[in-house]
Amino acid sequence: MHIDHIGIAVANLDQAIRTYEIILNQKLIKTETVESEKVETAFFETGESKVELLGPTDASSVIQKFVDKKGEGIHHVAFEVYDIHKEMERLRGEGFTLLNEIPKQGADNKLVAFVHPKDNHGVLIELCQSQP
Ligand code: ZN
Numbered sequence: 001m002h003i004d005h006i007g008i009a010v011a012n013l014d015q016a017i018r019t020y021e022i023i024l025n026q027k028l029i030k031t032e033t034v035e036s037e038k039v040e041t042a043f044f045e046t047g048e049s050k051v052e053l054l055g056p057t058d059a060s061s062v063i064q065k066f067v068d069k070k071g072e073g074i075h076h077v078a079f080e081v082y083d084i085h086k087e088m089e090r091l092r093g094e095g096f097t098l099l100n101e102i103p104k105q106g107a108d109n110k111l112v113a114f115v116h117p118k119d120n121h122g123v124l125i126e127l128c129q130s131q132p
Helices: 013-022 063-069 082-092
Strands: 002-009 030-034 039-046 049-056 072-078 110-115 125-130
Touching: 002 063, 002 125, 013 049, 013 110, 049 063, 063 072, 082 110, 082 125
Parallel strands: 002 049, 072 125
Antiparallel strands: 002 072, 030 039, 039 049, 110 125
């Protein structure tokens, strides 16, 4: 449908929030912790898309590992879909590697699933579907 958000991995979420409040000239909408991923998120609204800052809540966080390995920067691009189950099935059929067997509960009240970056020219892609 459209780019729902761009996920940016940061080392220090509070610092990054201050930076993005200046860049975007607005206050953040909300922060939310995804316990299962040990990630704290902060959202900004930019038209129909959002910026999702991702900070680690501890050293074993996937975001900490990402930052250690690659440094801060774009972590994933999220596309909103109508039917995440259908899209996962379609992409599996096309030979893409899905990182989730079934959609999981993500931040921002979405069902999410990730497509491996090796299949997407180096970009981790998130499929997300809003829940009622
Ligand atoms: Zn995301």
